[in-house]
Amino acid sequence: MSNQKLFNVAVVGATGAVGEQIIRLLNERNFPINELKLLSSERSAGSVIKFKDREITVQAAKPESFEGVDIALFSAGGDVSKLLIPEAIQRGTVCIDNTSAYRMDPETPLVVPEVNIDKINEHKGVIANPNCSTIQMVAALKPLYDRYGIKSVIVSTYQAVSGAGAKAINEMLRQSKEILAGNEANPQILPVSSLPVKHQIAFNAIPQIDKFVDNGFTYEEMKMINETKKIMGDESIEVTATCVRIPVVYGHSESVYVELKSDFEMEEVRQLIADAPGIVLQDNTAEQVYPLATEAAGKLDTFVGRLRRDLNNPRALNMWIVSDNLLKGAAWNAVQIAEYIAIEAN
Amino acid sequence: MSNQKLFNVAVVGATGAVGEQIIRLLNERNFPINELKLLSSERSAGSVIKFKDREITVQAAKPESFEGVDIALFSAGGDVSKLLIPEAIQRGTVCIDNTSAYRMDPETPLVVPEVNIDKINEHKGVIANPNCSTIQMVAALKPLYDRYGIKSVIVSTYQAVSGAGAKAINEMLRQSKEILAGNEANPQILPVSSLPVKHQIAFNAIPQIDKFVDNGFTYEEMKMINETKKIMGDESIEVTATCVRIPVVYGHSESVYVELKSDFEMEEVRQLIADAPGIVLQDNTAEQVYPLATEAAGKLDTFVGRLRRDLNNPRALNMWIVSDNLLKGAAWNAVQIAEYIAIEAN
Numbered sequence: 001m002s003n004q005k006l007f008n009v010a011v012v013g014a015t016g017a018v019g020e021q022i023i024r025l026l027n028e029r030n031f032p033i034n035e036l037k038l039l040s041s042e043r044s045a046g047s048v049i050k051f052k053d054r055e056i057t058v059q060a061a062k063p064e065s066f067e068g069v070d071i072a073l074f075s076a077g078g079d080v081s082k083l084l085i086p087e088a089i090q091r092g093t094v095c096i097d098n099t100s101a102y103r104m105d106p107e108t109p110l111v112v113p114e115v116n117i118d119k120i121n122e123h124k125g126v127i128a129n130p131n132c133s134t135i136q137m138v139a140a141l142k143p144l145y146d147r148y149g150i151k152s153v154i155v156s157t158y159q160a161v162s163g164a165g166a167k168a169i170n171e172m173l174r175q176s177k178e179i180l181a182g183n184e185a186n187p188q189i190l191p192v193s194s195l196p197v198k199h200q201i202a203f204n205a206i207p208q209i210d211k212f213v214d215n216g217f218t219y220e221e222m223k224m225i226n227e228t229k230k231i232m233g234d235e236s237i238e239v240t241a242t243c244v245r246i247p248v249v250y251g252h253s254e255s256v257y258v259e260l261k262s263d264f265e266m267e268e269v270r271q272l273i274a275d276a277p278g279i280v281l282q283d284n285t286a287e288q289v290y291p292l293a294t295e296a297a298g299k300l301d302t303f304v305g306r307l308r309r310d311l312n313n314p315r316a317l318n319m320w321i322v323s324d325n326l327l328k329g330a331a332w333n334a335v336q337i338a339e340y341i342a343i344e345a346n
Numbered sequence: 347m348s349n350q351k352l353f354n355v356a357v358v359g360a361t362g363a364v365g366e367q368i369i370r371l372l373n374e375r376n377f378p379i380n381e382l383k384l385l386s387s388e389r390s391a392g393s394v395i396k397f398k399d400r401e402i403t404v405q406a407a408k409p410e411s412f413e414g415v416d417i418a419l420f421s422a423g424g425d426v427s428k429l430l431i432p433e434a435i436q437r438g439t440v441c442i443d444n445t446s447a448y449r450m451d452p453e454t455p456l457v458v459p460e461v462n463i464d465k466i467n468e469h470k471g472v473i474a475n476p477n478c479s480t481i482q483m484v485a486a487l488k489p490l491y492d493r494y495g496i497k498s499v500i501v502s503t504y505q506a507v508s509g510a511g512a513k514a515i516n517e518m519l520r521q522s523k524e525i526l527a528g529n530e531a532n533p534q535i536l537p538v539s540s541l542p543v544k545h546q547i548a549f550n551a552i553p554q555i556d557k558f559v560d561n562g563f564t565y566e567e568m569k570m571i572n573e574t575k576k577i578m579g580d581e582s583i584e585v586t587a588t589c590v591r592i593p594v595v596y597g598h599s600e601s602v603y604v605e606l607k608s609d610f611e612m613e614e615v616r617q618l619i620a621d622a623p624g625i626v627l628q629d630n631t632a633e634q635v636y637p638l639a640t641e642a643a644g645k646l647d648t649f650v651g652r653l654r655r656d657l658n659n660p661r662a663l664n665m666w667i668v669s670d671n672l673l674k675g676a677a678w679n680a681v682q683i684a685e686y687i688a689i690e691a692n
Contacts, residue, residue, distance in 0.1 A: 156502035191634070196634075205504040207651070208634060215657065247549060248593075288543035292551070293549075294549065312584035
């Protein structure tokens with residue numbers, strides 16, 4: 001360990017909901033850091049963040065910020081990634097991007113370590129972190145894919161407001177208080193901050209996450225469809241998604257119907273999921289044990305339960321998948337990738 | 347109208363969440379009532395409820411309560427229905443039962459007026475009102491069934507706490523206040539009041555409604571599966587359901603994937619749904635229009651949106667179905683049945 005290489009690391013979007021978790025995980029995991037640069041927009045620059053025994057002042061992200069940086073973790077929105085990742089790559093930085101900017105770029109690996117860590121070495125300067133709702137689903141499906149193959153997936157999501165950022169959390173909590181006090185919800189952020197129509201999220205379910213595509217699906221739904229194929233490395237997997245925002249702070253839940261390519265025994269399915277890396281089986285109906293968003297919040301794993309054979313299709317089964325969308329769905333998956341890069345370099 | 351027959355009507359479970367809505371609807375719809383009897387448990391008896399210009403004292407329900415009663419609407423739990431419906435039938439009362447007691451009885455019609463009102467005359471004293479989550483789904487699927495046939499349905503629900511009664515509403519609102527104030531949720535009712543394990547419902551999603559069956563599904567899920575076949579009168583329809591409680595007060599939402607038996611055009615599907623009785627099409631993605639529980643609350647109709655052709659299966663489409671679970675899902679469907687009985691008798 002004394003000869004362990006130390007890295008100059010930058011976190012772009014350091015003051016955001018995901019950036020905050022990345023910094024916490026780099027600390028808790030004792031990531032081998034020489035210098036840590038915390039970067040943000042001009043507006044958020046100047047704040048001071050404690051990291052181990054250091055106090056680090058957040059700086060406005062600029063192309064020159066990446067001089068001497070080995071690894072940069074981006075979660076400051078797609079526009080920032082598109083602007084600054086080429087600059088960082090030019091300066092020799094390996095970028096891990098949490099936005100959708102590079103995910104479907106054929107040159108960019110889209111990585112969930114439990115599924116396709118082997119792709120990490122194919123990068124040309126940037127490795128993309130998938131969408132939160134996709135990560136937990138593919139992590140849970142991977143052991144079934146390897147053993148049986150997957151023909152199709154039909155997923156309906158129950159997504160937490162933290163997926164839309166700190167402002168959406170505040171909005172949901174504020175609306176809840178207002179309504180409990182007998183006042184109006186007065187929605188201002190959700191479902192999509194850049195679109196004109198706003199809907200109440202407190203005590204409601206909004207079947208829109210991100211903008212709509214011409215085919216009637218949302219971008220969020222198309223991300224689940226397209227990213228699943230890319231991460232699994234199998235364009236033949238048929239995915240149908242309906243993405244819904246519900247009044248939960250942390251933790252996305254997913255109701256998943258999956259049709260396998262071959263026959264299966266439920267006992268083997270249970271064992272495969274229990275043994276899979278990063279997955280915790282929580283499935284005991286007699287004791288009312290199943291994954292819950294409130295219990296997954298703050299944890300790094302993906303939780304799977306409500307496992308049951310479909311009553312109609314002998315090759316299908318149903319499951320309930322829950323994970324903390326800011327951790328495995330974003331910050332932890334990114335830090336996992338950074339850890340693999342660090343190990344490879346040693 | 348002067349010769350219109352007037353009915354002696356009883357509401358059993360008059361002080362419950364559904365009973366309250368039944369009384370309100372009988373009033374608003376000017377149901378042809380001679381005498382209205384409000385019945386409840388011993389515990390709730392004695393309270394006085396205003397109905398038009400009368401003040402009616404709630405009485406404890408007993409076998410003799412049904413002497414001279416023409417129509418009784420039951421929503422006081424399955425045990426009360428099993429005990430008192432045979433007594434009421436013996437006294438010549440036609441019973442409309444909101445509980446699951448008689449739903450799967452082969453002798454009992456299970457009726458959603460928009461789907462199978464023709465079954466109403468086959469009753470032997472009792473007509474069953476289906477489960478809330480089933481009613482809104484079959485009402486929305488009926489026009490597609492008639493035109494194309496339905497091979498299979500995969501549904502994930504987002505169900506309101508009012509479906510578990512007034513105590514569950516209070517629990518969810520109390521927990522919300524506690525958590526917003528930084529205190530513990532201290533769950534006591536949900537997911538199932540008679541089971542030992544309780545889970546937080548505020549800011550959470552609980553994948554359990556009712557008890558579990560040996561096959562890993564819940565009774566609520568099995569109700570959706572079995573009742574859909576019975577109401578549609580087609581045992582070949584394959585239904586898979588995942589039923590989830592979310593922190594919404596009124597209004598169940600459903601994400602539904604449906605595979606039809608023949609090819610279809612989306613424009614025709616849209617038109618069929620827009621023209622269907624009791625259904626309102628709310629589907630304009632450009633304007634962010636889709637059904638929302640908060641907007642469906644208090645309304646009698648079932649709202650359908652997010653209509654889109656499946657990207658993988660050319661005979662499948664996806665939709666989002668929302669309705670007030672206490673109204674179309676319970677009280678309104680029951681009063682609709684009572685209105686048909688009244689019309690037939692005239």
